[in-house]
Amino acid sequence: MKQNIYILPSSVIILSIAVIIAALNLEEAAPVIVGEGMQPRVFPIFLMGLNIFLSLLMLWEFSRNPPGSIPLEGFPTYGSIILFVLFFIITQYIDMFIGIAVVMFLMCRLWGERRLAVNLALALSTPLVIFFLFDLVLKIRFPRGLLTDWYYG
Known part of the structure; x- marks a missing residue:
């Protein structure tokens, strides 16, 4: 061992x-x-x-210092893996920013954050900051999706 x-x-x-x-x-x-x-x-x-x-x-x-035995991972770890698969699916078929918001909200809930306002604020503000940082500051356009088609026209 x-x-x-x-x-x-x-x-x-x-x-x-x-x-x-x-x-x-x-x-x-x-x-x-x-x-x-x-x-x-x-x-x-x-x-x-x-x-x-x-x-x-x-x-x-x-x-x-050899590490001790590691206990088996719980549901939040396996749930996170499932959420990453969900993120891939949403990104491919709908929009990357919708995928970020949905998965961040669900991951907050999965890992134990009970305050709905905090979950929503984090899930909505992070994709917005990422989008506007890359689009306005770095001048990098994102791949087409539901929201990006609406924004880019």
């Missing part, structure tokens, strides 16, 4: 190294679009380097 705790971090390290090798062997690099700052080609390499660092930290911590 003690060896099983090393499987996940070791697998993440191996996968991250494979992604870094693949990213470095690409024939065509993405064009420089941002100017200064992190470029699109460097971003996955940066994330995989961060994965490797955190996995090594996890291996070191496991060697010092």
